[in-house]
Structures are given as structure tokens and as C-alpha cells.
Amino acid sequence: MNYKLNSVFFAILILCISFVFTINCVASPVLSRYSEIKKIRFWTAPDHIRIVLDMSGESIYRVRELTNPYRIVIDIPGGKFSSGLKGTEINNGVIDRIRINRLRSSAQVVFDLPRKTHFDHFALKPFKSHPYRIVFDLKKSFSEEEIKRKINTAKLIATSGDRIVIIDPGHGGSDPGACSGSGIKEKDVVLQICRMFAESINKTKGYKAILTRRGDYNVALGKRIEIARSHGGDCFVSVHLNSYPHSRACGSEIYFLSLDGSTDKNAQRVAERENFLLELWNKDKVREDDVQSILLDLTKNDVMSKSSVLAECVAAKMGKTNSIPFRGVKQANFVVLRSMAMPSILVEAAFLSNPRDVRLLRKRDVLNTIAREIAEGVISFLESNSIAETYMGKINYIEHIVKKGETLWSISREYGLPVGSIRSLNNLGKGSTIHPGQKLRLSGKE
Numbered sequence: 001m002n003y004k005l006n007s008v009f010f011a012i013l014i015l016c017i018s019f020v021f022t023i024n025c026v027a028s029p030v031l032s033r034y035s036e037i038k039k040i041r042f043w044t045a046p047d048h049i050r051i052v053l054d055m056s057g058e059s060i061y062r063v064r065e066l067t068n069p070y071r072i073v074i075d076i077p078g079g080k081f082s083s084g085l086k087g088t089e090i091n092n093g094v095i096d097r098i099r100i101n102r103l104r105s106s107a108q109v110v111f112d113l114p115r116k117t118h119f120d121h122f123a124l125k126p127f128k129s130h131p132y133r134i135v136f137d138l139k140k141s142f143s144e145e146e147i148k149r150k151i152n153t154a155k156l157i158a159t160s161g162d163r164i165v166i167i168d169p170g171h172g173g174s175d176p177g178a179c180s181g182s183g184i185k186e187k188d189v190v191l192q193i194c195r196m197f198a199e200s201i202n203k204t205k206g207y208k209a210i211l212t213r214r215g216d217y218n219v220a221l222g223k224r225i226e227i228a229r230s231h232g233g234d235c236f237v238s239v240h241l242n243s244y245p246h247s248r249a250c251g252s253e254i255y256f257l258s259l260d261g262s263t264d265k266n267a268q269r270v271a272e273r274e275n276f277l278l279e280l281w282n283k284d285k286v287r288e289d290d291v292q293s294i295l296l297d298l299t300k301n302d303v304m305s306k307s308s309v310l311a312e313c314v315a316a317k318m319g320k321t322n323s324i325p326f327r328g329v330k331q332a333n334f335v336v337l338r339s340m341a342m343p344s345i346l347v348e349a350a351f352l353s354n355p356r357d358v359r360l361l362r363k364r365d366v367l368n369t370i371a372r373e374i375a376e377g378v379i380s381f382l383e384s385n386s387i388a389e390t391y392m393g394k395i396n397y398i399e400h401i402v403k404k405g406e407t408l409w410s411i412s413r414e415y416g417l418p419v420g421s422i423r424s425l426n427n428l429g430k431g432s433t434i435h436p437g438q439k440l441r442l443s444g445k446e
């Protein structure tokens with residue numbers, strides 16, 4: 001009897017072990033009786049394809065890679081496809097097609113690929129109107145030649161002598177951002193504004209705009225930072241739309257980074273929402289020590305006080321001609337701003353929760369006005385900081401040309417630098433005076 005019990009126990013143990021070894025990913029032990037795959041959606045980014053399976057509940061799924069031909073097979077035991085759901089042809093060089101197989105006791109999704117591809121997968125719990133999801137990121141592979149070409153193009157832009165404005169349309173792909181009651185998505189409107197903003201910048205001689213996102217796809221925080229850094233950005237502007245539980249709040253706001261708290265509760269709420277969305281949808285979060293090293297640079301290069309000047313320059317242009325009222329400049333701890341080693345702001349251009357703002361956002365000329373106003377503000381910031389200061393190591397100091405009526409004390413207040421350090425950086429003795437037109441070196445790495 002004992003022997004029999006032991007052998008049964010052993011058999012169960014072997015079964016459990018083999019189950020654990022064959023299943024790549026187990027979403028959770030708490031499962032509904034069966035899961036329905038309601039939708040399959042995909043987005044194509046320059047460096048990856050994201051495929052999302054919308055599920056009716058939490059599900060176990062098993063991922064296998066098969067060869068000849070190469071494919072990724074996802075089995076969902078007890079799963080069913082919603083009626084009418086079909087596979088789809090993609091043929092974009094990374095994936096040929098998505099197929100679905102309605103098997104007797106499981107649902108099977110197959111990605112047919114032209115070659116072996118690195119991929120990543122994870123499960124997400126419901127969030128707002130989004131159901132349980134299983135997410136796949138298939139990475140595009142680039143030849144050495146292509147990587148070299150990309151790096152060289154970025155280098156060429158960084159060293160062109162043009163002022164580089166990094167324009168960051170918030171969200172994208174499976175992350176829609178805020179949504180209006182009528183279904184307008186933040187990710188779509190901000191992309192439109194940012195394209196117009198980039199056009200305004202590129203039309204101006206000596207300026208070049210680089211977009212962190214050019215279409216409807218996810219961009220991880222690390223990728224946004226890499227784009228800004230590799231192109232030698234002189235400043236960074238992230239564009240978003242706000243949303244509030246009640247519909248009265250309206251208008252635009254500009255934010256710059258605060259490491260010690262927010263201007264008010266609303267500012268804190270906006271930062272919490274944007275940070276949460278960015279971190280929720282971007283699995284490859286920035287490593288905390290990367291952020292720490294950037295924070296040191298922020299203090300060293302006085303980037304934060306420059307960001308406040310950038311915010312004021314843009315604020316001075318906003319709400320002038322367009323009918324979206326301007327609510328002011330605020331501070332909060334946004335993760336996307338915290339990661340940038342260059343003057344950075346985040347514009348919340350309007351409220352998607354306010355019917356009047358939404359009506360205005362439907363008009364192309366209103367979007368154009370918002371874009372033009374931000375561009376004018378950015379250009380006035382980069383022009384007023386007379387010399388080619390940069391925060392990416394092109395030139396590592398800030399130069400200021402003394403204007404009529406300025407004193408060492410007024411310049412010290414403007415840049416937040418002690419008078420003593422301005423004196424020592426410029427070899428000015430205690431009794432020395434400054435005169436209009438004089439060039440002062442204000443801070444920098446030796």
C-alpha cells in the first residue's frame with residue numbers, strides 16, 4: 001500500500017515538474033473556467049512589433065518556438081476565440097501573419113515569421129477600459145551596416161551646428177493615454193500637434209526637430225532617452241493631453257521638473273497619471289542607477305533652472321491667439337523629465353475631459369496654433385540663451401552676453417548661480433564691473 005501511494009505521489013511529482021518545464025509563462029494560478037480571446041491587435045514601431053491579445057479573464061498561456069518554418073506558438077488551455085475573430089496577414093519583414101487555430105481543448109495563436117526573432121512577452125491586468133491582456137514584443141533585427149548608418153545619421157545631426165529640439169509625442173501604440181467621452185485618444189492628437197510643431201521648427205533656419213515617435217506605436221522610456229541623447233538634443237518637449245474626473249477643468253498647462261514635490265495636488269495627480277501610464281506600458285524601464293547618474297548631471301549643469309526658463313518662454317507664447325486658455329506653469333516629478341539631461345518641459349495642451357477643449361481639438365487650425373506657439377517659445381528660449389550651450393557635451397559651458405542694465409547680481413538671480421562662482425569663472429576681482437556686450441562664462445565642466 002505504502003509502495004503504491006509512493007509511486008502515485010512520484011508520478012504526480014514528475015507530471016508537475018514536466019508541466020513547469022514545458023510552460024514558459026504562467027500568468028496566475030487564479031483562473032476563470034475558460035478565457036476568451038476577444039481581439040488581437042498589433043502596432044508596428046521602427047524597432048519592434050507589438051501584438052496584444054485582449055482576454056476575457058486571467059489566463060494560463062504557453063509559448064513555444066518552432067522551426068522549419070520559424071514560428072512562435074501560443075497555447076491557451078481551455079481558451080476560446082470570440083466568434084468572427086480571424087487571423088491576419090502582416091508581411092512587414094518581421095512577421096508574415098498571425099494565425100488562429102480553434103483546437104478542441106485550447107485556443108492557439110501562431111505568429112509565422114520569416115526568420116528567428118528575439119521576443120518578449122508579459123501579461124497585464126485590466127486597467128480602466130482595457131481588459132486582461134497578453135502582450136508580445138517582437139524585436140526587429142538590424143544588420144551591422146544599418147546600425148552604423150543610424151548612429152552616423154544621429155551623430156551628423158548632433159554635430160551639425162543646428163539647434164536640436166527633441167519633440168516627444170506622449171503615449172502611442174497599445175497605450176492610448178487619456179480618452180475623451182467621444183473616443184478621441186490622447187496619443188493621436190498629440191502626434192498631430194507634434195508633427196506640426198516639428199514642421200515649424202524645421203522651417204526655421206538653424207533649427208532641427210527630432211521626433212521620438214513618428215507613428216502609432218509604443219516607445220519605451222529608455223528609447224525616448226536614447227533618441228534625445230544620441231541626437232544631441234538642446235531641449236526636450238513632451239506633449240500630452242490632460243484628463244480630470246469632472247468636466248469643468250479646461251485649458252493648457254506647462255510643467256517642468258521638481259524633485260521635491262509638486263506645485264499643488266492637481267500637478268501631482270497629473271504627474272502620477274503620466275508616470276503610471278509610461279511605466280505600465282513600457283516593460284523595459286530605465287534602470288534606477290541610470291536615473292541617478294542623470295540626476296547628478298541635472299544639478300551640475302543647472303538643467304533644472306534652465307527648464308524653468310524654457311517653460312516661461314513657451315508660456316509667454318501660449319494662450320495668446322488660440323481659444324484654449326492657458327492655466328500657467330507648474331512643477332511636478334515626471335519620470336520622462338527626470339531622465340533628460342537637457343532643459344525639458346511637458347506640455348498638457350488641453351483637457352480631453354472638457355467638451356469645449358475637445359471641440360477645439362477637432363479643428364486643425366487650433367492644433368496648428370498650439371504647435372506654432374510651442375515652437376515659438378522654444379525658439380525664443382534657444383535664441384535668448386545667446387551662445388551654443390548644450391547639455392549633451394558638445395560644448396560644456398554656458399555663455400551669457402551682458403545686456404544693458406544687468407548687474408552680476410541680476411545675472412546671478414536669473415541663472416541661480418552664486419555671484420562668487422560667476423566672478424571666479426570669469427576671473428573678475430572684487431572691484432571689477434561688467435559692461436553690456438561682455439561675454440560671461442556661467443557654468444560648466446572643466
Ligand SMILES: [Zn+2]
Pocket residue numbers: 170171177178186240241274
Ligand atoms: Zn499623457
